[in-house]
Amino acid sequence: MQLVSAAQMRAIESTGMAAGVTGIELMERAGAAALDAILDWRPDLRVPRGAPALVLCGPGNNGGDGYVIARLMQGIGFRPTVYRYAPDKPQPEEAAEAARRWAAAGGKTLSWDDEAIEERIESNDDALVIDAVLGMGTTRPMPDDMSHAFDCCIPHIANADLFQEDLWRRRFVAIDVPSGQCSETGAALRYAFSAQLTVAIHALKPGHVLLDRRGVGGDPGEVRVVDIGLPGQVPREAPGPRTWLFEAAEARAEMRRLRPVWSGHKFAHGHVLVPSGGVGRGGAARLAARAALRTGAGLVTLCPPPSALIENAARLDAVMLRAVPDAQALAAMLEDRRIRCVALGMGLGAEERFAPRTRALVEATLAAASPADARDPVRSAVLDADALTVFAQDPEALFARTRGRAAILTPHAGEFARLFPDLARRLSAPVDEVERWTPFGKLEAVREAAARAGCTVLLKGADTVIADPDGEAWVHAAVRERATPWLGTAGAGDVLAGILAGLAAQRGAPRARLAAFAAWLHVEAARNFGPGLIAEDLANELPPVFRALSRPAP
Numbered sequence: 001m002q003l004v005s006a007a008q009m010r011a012i013e014s015t016g017m018a019a020g021v022t023g024i025e026l027m028e029r030a031g032a033a034a035l036d037a038i039l040d041w042r043p044d045l046r047v048p049r050g051a052p053a054l055v056l057c058g059p060g061n062n063g064g065d066g067y068v069i070a071r072l073m074q075g076i077g078f079r080p081t082v083y084r085y086a087p088d089k090p091q092p093e094e095a096a097e098a099a100r101r102w103a104a105a106g107g108k109t110l111s112w113d114d115e116a117i118e119e120r121i122e123s124n125d126d127a128l129v130i131d132a133v134l135g136m137g138t139t140r141p142m143p144d145d146m147s148h149a150f151d152c153c154i155p156h157i158a159n160a161d162l163f164q165e166d167l168w169r170r171r172f173v174a175i176d177v178p179s180g181q182c183s184e185t186g187a188a189l190r191y192a193f194s195a196q197l198t199v200a201i202h203a204l205k206p207g208h209v210l211l212d213r214r215g216v217g218g219d220p221g222e223v224r225v226v227d228i229g230l231p232g233q234v235p236r237e238a239p240g241p242r243t244w245l246f247e248a249a250e251a252r253a254e255m256r257r258l259r260p261v262w263s264g265h266k267f268a269h270g271h272v273l274v275p276s277g278g279v280g281r282g283g284a285a286r287l288a289a290r291a292a293l294r295t296g297a298g299l300v301t302l303c304p305p306p307s308a309l310i311e312n313a314a315r316l317d318a319v320m321l322r323a324v325p326d327a328q329a330l331a332a333m334l335e336d337r338r339i340r341c342v343a344l345g346m347g348l349g350a351e352e353r354f355a356p357r358t359r360a361l362v363e364a365t366l367a368a369a370s371p372a373d374a375r376d377p378v379r380s381a382v383l384d385a386d387a388l389t390v391f392a393q394d395p396e397a398l399f400a401r402t403r404g405r406a407a408i409l410t411p412h413a414g415e416f417a418r419l420f421p422d423l424a425r426r427l428s429a430p431v432d433e434v435e436r437w438t439p440f441g442k443l444e445a446v447r448e449a450a451a452r453a454g455c456t457v458l459l460k461g462a463d464t465v466i467a468d469p470d471g472e473a474w475v476h477a478a479v480r481e482r483a484t485p486w487l488g489t490a491g492a493g494d495v496l497a498g499i500l501a502g503l504a505a506q507r508g509a510p511r512a513r514l515a516a517f518a519a520w521l522h523v524e525a526a527r528n529f530g531p532g533l534i535a536e537d538l539a540n541e542l543p544p545v546f547r548a549l550s551r552p553a554p
Helices: 006-018 023-041 061-075 093-104 114-122 144-151 153-158 248-261 283-294 306-313 327-333 355-368 395-402 413-419 421-428 442-453 492-507 512-529 535-550
Strands: 052-057 079-084 109-111 128-132 171-175 197-201 222-226 243-245 271-275 299-303 339-344 380-383 407-409 456-459 463-467 473-477
Touching: 006 023, 023 061, 023 093, 023 171, 023 197, 023 222, 052 061, 052 114, 061 079, 061 093, 061 128, 061 171, 093 109, 114 144, 144 153, 248 492, 248 512, 248 535, 271 283, 271 327, 271 492, 283 299, 283 339, 283 492, 283 535, 327 355, 339 355, 339 492, 355 380, 355 395, 380 395, 380 492, 395 413, 395 442, 413 421, 413 442, 421 442, 442 456, 442 463, 442 473, 456 512, 463 512, 473 512, 492 512, 492 535, 512 535
Parallel strands: 052 079, 052 128, 079 109, 128 171, 171 197, 197 222, 243 473, 271 299, 271 339, 339 380, 380 407, 407 456
Antiparallel strands: 456 463, 463 473
């Protein structure tokens, strides 16, 4: 599934209209589909019995969708009250026609009154509160004259589960994108409407799945996409790089690509090396090594310094061991072309006494990595944790070695800030002090980081973003029904590096799509286990996940 920017959505609409559909027809379809989605979401509202509803409309086409919804709601027995923001601002032709049709059906539109709307919401009378004020493409911080209406939604959303027995408790619904939320990044521009349901028109937008905590409110709640008969994909001529959401369908497709690999002897499945730290520092590398083996790598060899060999031998069976005192020893091992991936950084150490070995191992690994465009056999590098931190004082020294190589960097937010401090500052910059905001969120930051490093970059988080140097990006969103807060445990990131290495050993260069598959497997394993998870549990949950993927889709 593509995540569609505001500019790309406009290009899709233009393509549909060029094929003969009119703007008002698209608006009517959107309003009807949105109301159907709302009623599917809460079936008890299908018999409204004169229930009151509040519809907040803006001056643009999102407001036009609101007028259509209000008219259709009235037709099935609701009593909607419509408020219009900026009543003196000219409307687009389609929105003006939708407003006329609402008036012709006997509907009245009140001018925006922030305090009156707040009182109306606080009264708890309305079965539905529908936000159709701004929608996608918002670039200006929200004005003060909406703050009462939108701020008062937040406590009701937070406490919604307390009122399950109240048949007519308020349901807060946003049309396309919650007003005030940046559809590109998910940030609330000062403040934003908070919803229990967002009805996405035609396609998901990045802001639906990215967790940008800047501003107040802007939670889209559950997101349902409705079809209004537009072209399925972004037109080739549409502006901007392409962004994809990795879901179960993509995981099944990746599983089918793996099946041909699962034949032959162990070296056909790839050999992974995992350099590790010294005495008492091998746990993170062992977690990664086991994960790589469980993911399907044919062989995995842990490579500690000689002093830690016995310690690791006592903890490992299927994972092999080879003492690697320094970079020269690693380079000698890498003369074996059957080694397909090196995953390193986990527990190597970035402190002063460990840094020289860590840095030298990274340099030796990247020197032996294949070019990014190499055909099979490909040798790749997965750089995590200390392999990144050791270059914090000189990130360009790392990027000079990763550019054009089959490599991936897998930082968490702190490591990302060490390598890309300017991008991290922009990611955390407030958005309420600018007159017009140029969207800059996780997608933009990771794309810029991948271009700078010349290799794939995966920024870990509940909303994991992965980008290739050419700008193609994938998002894996462990949010809402896929949320796995128990993954916030020591060592979970090391397991992700091992999963990625195991896939890369079988499939070649760790491009963004393959890395998104690793993130999906990581979360799915955590979901299988549930609360109480520790990092050691993750690898053992991978076989059931693979078995489920091998079964036909329901």
